[in-house]
Amino acid sequence: MQITRSGLVGLILAALAILVLPMLAGGQWLKIFTSTTAFALAAMGAGFMYARLGMVSLAQVGLMGIGGWVTLRLNHAFNLPFEANLLIGAAMTSVLGMILALPALRMRGLYLALITLMVAGGLEIIFTAYQFPNGGDGFWGVGTSFSATMRRPFLGQTDAGFLRYALVVALLGFLLIEGHRRSASGRAWALIRRSEAAALASGVNVTLYKTWAFGLSGLLAGLGGGVLAGSLGLLDASTFRASESVLLFALVVVGGARFWLGAVITAVLYRVAPGLLNNWGVDADLALVFFGAALLHAVITAPDGLAGQIFGLFSKEAAHDRA
Amino acid sequence: MKTTLLFAGSLMLSATTALAAPSCGANTGAAATGTPIKVGGIFGNAAPGDFSASTTAARAYFDCVNANGGIGGRPIEYLTENDQWNPELAAQAASKLLKDEKVVAIVGNGSFVEMAVNAPLYKEENVMAMASACAVSECFESSNIVSTNQGPLPSTVGAAQYMVEEQGAQNVSCIGLAIPNVGPWSCGAMEGYMAGKGLTGSSVLLNPASPDVNSALLESIASGADTILVNLPAGLAIAFLKAAEEQGLGDTYKWASSTPLYDRSVPEALGAYWDGKMFINAELTPWDKGGPDATNWLAVMDAYAPAEAARDTFSQSGYLSARFFTEAMLALDPAKLDDRAAVTDAIKAIKGATSDLLCGPYYVGEADRHMPNHAGTMVVVKGGGFETVRDCYEYDSPYFAPILEQEKALGLR
Numbered sequence: 259m260q261i262t263r264s265g266l267v268g269l270i271l272a273a274l275a276i277l278v279l280p281m282l283a284g285g286q287w288l289k290i291f292t293s294t295t296a297f298a299l300a301a302m303g304a305g306f307m308y309a310r311l312g313m314v315s316l317a318q319v320g321l322m323g324i325g326g327w328v329t330l331r332l333n334h335a336f337n338l339p340f341e342a343n344l345l346i347g348a349a350m351t352s353v354l355g356m357i358l359a360l361p362a363l364r365m366r367g368l369y370l371a372l373i374t375l376m377v378a379g380g381l382e383i384i385f386t387a388y389q390f391p392n393g394g395d396g397f398w399g400v401g402t403s404f405s406a407t408m409r410r411p412f413l414g415q416t417d418a419g420f421l422r423y424a425l426v427v428a429l430l431g432f433l434l435i436e437g438h439r440r441s442a443s444g445r446a447w448a449l450i451r452r453s454e455a456a457a458l459a460s461g462v463n464v465t466l467y468k469t470w471a472f473g474l475s476g477l478l479a480g481l482g483g484g485v486l487a488g489s490l491g492l493l494d495a496s497t498f499r500a501s502e503s504v505l506l507f508a509l510v511v512v513g514g515a516r517f518w519l520g521a522v523i524t525a526v527l528y529r530v531a532p533g534l535l536n537n538w539g540v541d542a543d544l545a546l547v548f549f550g551a552a553l554l555h556a557v558i559t560a561p562d563g564l565a566g567q568i569f570g571l572f573s574k575e576a577a578h579d580r581a
Numbered sequence: 582m583k584t585t586l587l588f589a590g591s592l593m594l595s596a597t598t599a600l601a602a603p604s605c606g607a608n609t610g611a612a613a614t615g616t617p618i619k620v621g622g623i624f625g626n627a628a629p630g631d632f633s634a635s636t637t638a639a640r641a642y643f644d645c646v647n648a649n650g651g652i653g654g655r656p657i658e659y660l661t662e663n664d665q666w667n668p669e670l671a672a673q674a675a676s677k678l679l680k681d682e683k684v685v686a687i688v689g690n691g692s693f694v695e696m697a698v699n700a701p702l703y704k705e706e707n708v709m710a711m712a713s714a715c716a717v718s719e720c721f722e723s724s725n726i727v728s729t730n731q732g733p734l735p736s737t738v739g740a741a742q743y744m745v746e747e748q749g750a751q752n753v754s755c756i757g758l759a760i761p762n763v764g765p766w767s768c769g770a771m772e773g774y775m776a777g778k779g780l781t782g783s784s785v786l787l788n789p790a791s792p793d794v795n796s797a798l799l800e801s802i803a804s805g806a807d808t809i810l811v812n813l814p815a816g817l818a819i820a821f822l823k824a825a826e827e828q829g830l831g832d833t834y835k836w837a838s839s840t841p842l843y844d845r846s847v848p849e850a851l852g853a854y855w856d857g858k859m860f861i862n863a864e865l866t867p868w869d870k871g872g873p874d875a876t877n878w879l880a881v882m883d884a885y886a887p888a889e890a891a892r893d894t895f896s897q898s899g900y901l902s903a904r905f906f907t908e909a910m911l912a913l914d915p916a917k918l919d920d921r922a923a924v925t926d927a928i929k930a931i932k933g934a935t936s937d938l939l940c941g942p943y944y945v946g947e948a949d950r951h952m953p954n955h956a957g958t959m960v961v962v963k964g965g966g967f968e969t970v971r972d973c974y975e976y977d978s979p980y981f982a983p984i985l986e987q988e989k990a991l992g993l994r
Contacts, residue, residue: 285680289673386788389761402718402766405697417676486669490698494668496790533673542665 264569265436268518272429279425280418288417290533292489295424296322297506298525299431299482303475304507305515305524306435310447311471314371316503317358318479320381323498325351325480326487327390333408333487334393340411340488344427347487348480355476359469378500385495392492408491417489424485431478432518438474443467505549512552514563523564527552603880605645606652606907613651617658618685618910618918621678623699624714625692627665628790630814630841632691634891635713635730636661638878638899639689641885646907648885653915657907660684664695666789675699679706685924688906689713689899693763693789696720708921709928709945711906713898718762727928727951729905729943730898731864733757733767735955736839737812739976740862741771743959744808744837745778747971748860752781753837754806756797756813756821759786767812767839774978781805787813794821798828808835815841815893819850826854840864840957844893848962859962860970865897865938866958867969872937874901897938905934905943932991940973942993952984 261269283291297319304318328347332338338346362373391399393406414423438444446467449457457464487493509527514520527549532542552564560567620643622636640659647656660682662674671694678684679702687703690696691714703710703725712720715728731739737755744750755771757764768784775782783804785797792813798821801809809825811818818838825831836859843863851859868875878900882892890896909927910918917923934943940956956975960967988994 285676286673289669289676293669386759386790389759392761394761400761402761402769405700405719405762407701417680490668490672491701492668492698494694496667497669499790529669536663536670536673 264517264519268432272425272432276422276425276429280421283418283421285417286537287533288421289489290529292417292421292424293486294525294529295421295428296482296486296489297528298428298521299485300479301506301510301513301524301528302428302431302435302518302521303478303482305510305513305521306478307471307475308507308510309515310439310444310451311468312366312451313468313471314367314374314507315472315475316371316375316500316507317378317381318475319498319503319506320378320385320500321351321355321476321479322483322486323381323385323390323493323495324354324476325483326493326498327385327483328480329484329487330391330408330493331399334391334399334406340409340414343409344481344484344488347484348477351480351483352473352477355479356469356473358476359472362472363465363468375500375504378503382495382498382500385498389495390487390493405492408488410488414488420489424489427481427485431481432521435474435478436518443470447471505546508553509549510563512549512556512563514560514565514567516562517565517569519568520563520565603645603884604877605642605649605881605904607646607650607911609650610648611650613647613649613654613656615651615653615655617656618652619658619660619682620906621682621684621687622659622661622689623664623671623674623678623687623692623695624661624690625664625666625671625694627663627667630693630816632693632714632716632814632895633663634893634895635691635899635902636689637886637890638882638896639713639903641881641890642900642903642907644885645881646903652907652910652918655918659688661689664692666692666694668694668698671695671698672702675702679703679708683921684708685919685921686711686906686928689902690715691895691899693717693758693760696723696726697762700726706921707925709925711902711928711945713902714895716763717760718766721952722950724947724949725925727945727953728898729865729902729939729954730894731840731952731954731957733763733812733839734770734980735952735976735978736862736864736957737767737771737810738774738978738980739957739974740810740837740839740860740959741774741782741808742977743860743862743971743974744810744835745775745780747959748808748835750780750808750835752804752806753783753808753810754801754804755782755784755810756801757784757786758789758792758813758817760789764812770978770980771810771812773980777979787817792817792820794824797821798824798830802830806834808837811836811838811842813841815844815847818842819847822851822855822859826852831855831858836860838862840894843867843960843967844891846891848965848967851962855962857961857963861960861962861967863958863960863967864894864954865901866940866973867960867967868892868897869966870937870969874904874936874938878938901936901938901943904936905931908934933993944988944991944993946987946991948987950983950987952981955981955984 394401414420513524664671687710755768772782
């Protein structure tokens with residue numbers, strides 16, 4: 259299998275990040291980078307749906323909440339290892355993503371975006387009303403007293419180890435998308451993006467491949483939610499508001515949905531920029547102003563986002579790496 | 582004669598100034614200049630409320646200590662972080678303070694979120710958090726957090742107890758926030774108290790992200806309650822009471838609140854409508870009760886805190902946490918001031934410390950739970966201020982049984 263230049267750069271950077279980042283980062287930045295990695299997983303899901311199929315998902319952070327909820331619930335209910343909780347959480351988010359996709363399949367553009375936004379709003383209400391499991395009794399698992407312990411993976415007991423673990427999960431997520439892009443699914447998605455009628459005429463099962471895309475995007479969001487739950491030990495509804503999903507999607511556009519680097523830039527803008535502002539003693543909400551300006555910049559001058567501009571600067575071959 | 586009067590006047594003025602001069606730490610009057618001792622603090626300031634009064638007061642006291650000899654000549658460097666009610670930011674703040682800045686203790690914390698996220702980290706890092714504005718169960722049910730304030734559970738139970746015993750309440754509706762270890766925890770204990778007395782209690786929980794006070798009010802009325810107990814941050818509680826005022830419900834129900842409404846600005850914000858109607862539990866003693874700490878707290882705030890800083894229960898609590906911490910540090914071997922384990926041991930050794938701001942003794946001890954402050958005062962909004970209606974009283978709930986056992990074991994009871 260041929261490795262593109264940008265792919266090679268990505269793999270080298272991922273290896274460097276996995277090896278070096280946990281060693282260099284202090285306590286606060288270990289937490290920030292772990293959150294960043296979790297949101298990078300969600301961002302790559304939203305980016306891939308937008309870039310490959312032209313579908314706008316405004317429920318990605320809400321779906322992260324599902325992954326986090328299931329991971330926490332399993333952790334407190336059974337004595338399964340973290341990996342099992344994480345994978346089951348991601349799989350259930352994926353299934354939910356597919357179920358949500360079914361009524362959305364006939365919609366395109368704005369209407370599809372609105373449906374996903376309503377889903378995000380519904381999830382926000384459910385999370386706020388029922389909260390996240392903390393080791394309590396019953397189906398919802400919410401106790402009013404002390405939170406139970408969240409088990410972490412064997413290789414991620416410390417914050418540094420857990421960041422390394424999260425980065426490996428994110429790398430696997432990227433490879434999963436790349437694998438799909440190069441397979442029959444990728445070709446089917448490319449055809450659907452150009453024309454659903456042409457895809458149907460060519461014998462592509464549009465329903466299956468669209469649903470599969472939603473499922474894959476949900477899987478990545480679920481992984482992100484599970485990683486976040488493992489990092490913090492408990493989750494709060496405020497993290498998974500519908501407005502956060504909208505913000506994440508806007509940053510996906512800013513970062514560049516077509517490239518792996520776009521998801522990284524999205525997550526860095528989403529979590530590292532507010533962290534830096536906090537450290538400088540500036541209100542982190544100021545980041546929203548920068549995000550607004552960046553979105554305008556992306557819409558007006560950079561349709562491929564910041565990642566497109568960066569790749570464009572370094573290599574004329576970037577165009578070949580696009581879908 | 583005129584000269585004598587002037588002289589007498591000057592003397593009185595000097596005496597008043599002397600009384601108002603803050604007294605802190607070693608009280609040497611000389612500024613500390615040595616290597617700073619790093620101490621951390623985490624507060625929450627975003628919707629649904631600002632809990633920074635505790636860290637502001639703790640900072641004021643530490644500034645006063647630094648201007649008065651510090652700890653053996655070394656100043657306290659007080660590093661504070663805002664968790665913005667966000668678990669991610671709370672975890673980042675604690676990691677920054679404990680792992681990057683390597684603070685020897687956490688003092689004056691005030692949050693809904695921080696303690697729930699960071700309680701395991703405090704234990705793991707063997708650091709003691711002397712919190713001041715705690716509102717979640719983890720503050721009172723973990724080994725490495727001790728709070729000077731009572732939190733919503735005792736304050737709510739105490740308010741309900743007063744309303745039952747002195748105002749004849751039969752059915753109390755508690756208005757709390759839908760955060761499991763805050764609203765359901767504290768309002769649930771109030772329901773337990775009412776059930777234990779053969780009376781009725783119920784809870785109405787608001788979404789902290791988008792609280793709808795009108796719906797909560799209607800739900801509360803529908804419960805058939807005769808008493809409405811507001812257990813919300815001050816800003817939200819005032820909004821709730823304004824909604825009740827618009828409906829003209831002030832005289833139809835009995836009204837009570839947990840401690841957040843015990844703030845100097847509240848009577849003016851509520852207006853004359855609530856005069857004599859609103860009964861509030863104060864977790865610490867009323868600020869006009871007098872006494873060395875009550876006077877010194879205000880003097881420290883006037884001298885070292887911004888003029889607009891809140892002078893409320895959380896501020897009193899922040900001042901006291903900082904004072905108890907400073908005294909423990911002053912008693913510690915100067916060679917061990919940077920040794921977190923030694924500082925933690927010194928804090929855990931605090932026993933039987935007293936203050937006129939507290940109804941009982943303050944202690945820490947080696948235990949899985951800490952709640953040294955579980956007796957309070959009831960006040961009523963009156964004449965643009967507050968009037969004490971029941972002085973220091975112990976709360977009556979099975980929740981306090983293990984705490985009373987601890988106090989017996991420590992010889993405090």
